[in-house]
Amino acid sequence: MIQNIEARLVDLFGPFGPLLAIGGIGLLLICVTLPPLLIKRKDPLDKLKEQARQQEDARSDAEAKELRRPTQTMHLERxxxxxxxxxxxxxxxxxxxxxxxxxxxxxxxxxxxxxxxxxxxxxxxxxxxxxxxxxxxxxxxxxxxxxxxxxxxxxxxxxxxxxxxxxxxxRQAAIVNAFPDSLDMLLVCVEAGQSLDQAIIRVAREMRSGFPALAEEYEMVAYEMRAGKDKTLVLRDMAERCGVPDISSFVTVLIQSSQFGTSIAEALRVFSAEMRDKRVMRAEEKANTLPTKMTLATMMLTLPPLLIILIGPSIYDIYLTLGDGAAP
Incomplete structure (x- = not known):
C-alpha cells in the first residue's frame, strides 16, 4: 500500500513527490499544533488590571458626558x-x-x-x-x-x-460676631505649636457647625495656601470677600507680622483682646440705644390708655351734663 502511494506521488509530482508529500504533512501538523502552543495563557492579575482599566475608562467617559451635558447655567450662555x-x-x-x-x-x-x-x-x-x-x-x-x-x-x-x-x-454681621472667638482659637492653636496654615484648617473645622460663614472663608484661605498661592494675596482676598473692617485689620496685622518677622502669637493675642473689647463696646452701644428706641413705643402704648382712664370719666360726665342742659 505504501509502495502504491509512493508510486502515485511520483507519477503526480515527479521524483520528489514523496518528499513534497512528507513536507506538506509536516507543514500541516505545524500549522495545526503550533498556534495553541504559542498562545500565551492570560495571567489572572492581568485580567484584574484590565477590568480596573476598563472601569476607569467607563468612569472617565461618564464624567466627561456629565461635564458636556448642558446645565441650567449653560442655557444662559447665549x-x-x-x-x-x-x-x-x-x-x-x-x-x-x-x-x-x-x-x-x-x-x-x-x-x-x-x-x-x-x-x-x-x-x-x-x-x-x-x-x-x-x-x-x-x-x-x-x-x-x-x-x-x-x-x-x-x-x-x-x-x-x-x-x-x-x-x-x-453674612457680615455673622462674621463680625464670630470673629473674636475664631481669634481665640487661632491663638490657642498657634501657641500649641501649629503653623498658621494648620491653625486655620483646625479653626475652620471647629467652627463649621456654629459659624458656617466664617468657617467657609477660613477653608477658602486654607485651600488657596495649599494650592501654592502667595499668603499675602490669599489674606487680602479674604478681606475683600468678607468686606468687614475687622477682617481687614486682622489681615493687615498678619501681613505686617510676616514682613517684619515678629511673633504671630503675640500679634494674635493683642488683636484678639482688642476684638473682645470691641465686641463688648458694640453690645453696650446697643444697650444704651435701647431706651431711646423704646421711648416712642412706650408713649404710644402707655399714654393713650392712661389718658382714657384719667380723663375719660370726666369727659363722659361733661357730655351727659351738656346733653341734659340742651334737652327741653
Missing part, C-alpha cells in the same frame, strides 16, 4: 452679553457683591441679572394684566394705569438686589 455688565469695573463690583453675599459660583452675576430680568418681566406682565382687568371693570385714569403696570415691574426688578443686600448684611 444671553451672556445681555445679562452681564460689559464694563469691567461694573462687573468686578457686581462679582464682589455676590462674593460678600455668599454666592461664590462662577455664574453668580449672570444668574443675578437673569433673576432681575425674569422677575421684572413677570411682575410687569402681571401688572399689565391687572390693569387691563381693572380698566374693563371700571373707568380708570391713565396715571393710575401706568402706576399699576410700572410699580410691580420695579418691585420685581429690585427684589433680587434687596435680597442680595440683606444677605450680605446678615
Amino acid at each position: 444671553f451672556a452679553t445681555f445679562l452681564e455688565p460689559k464694563d469691567e469695573e461694573e462687573y468686578t463690583a457686581a462679582r464682589l457683591q455676590m462674593l460678600q453675599a455668599g454666592y461664590s459660583g462662577r455664574n453668580a452675576v449672570r444668574i443675578f441679572h437673569g433673576c432681575q430680568f425674569v422677575l421684572g418681566i413677570t411682575a410687569l406682565t402681571i401688572g399689565a394684566g391687572y390693569a387691563l382687568i381693572q380698566s374693563a371693570a371700571s373707568d380708570t385714569t391713565l396715571q393710575s394705569t401706568i402706576m399699576t403696570v410700572l410699580i410691580p415691574g420695579a418691585v420685581g426688578y429690585l427684589l433680587p438686589r434687596y435680597w442680595i443686600m440683606r444677605r450680605r448684611a446678615e
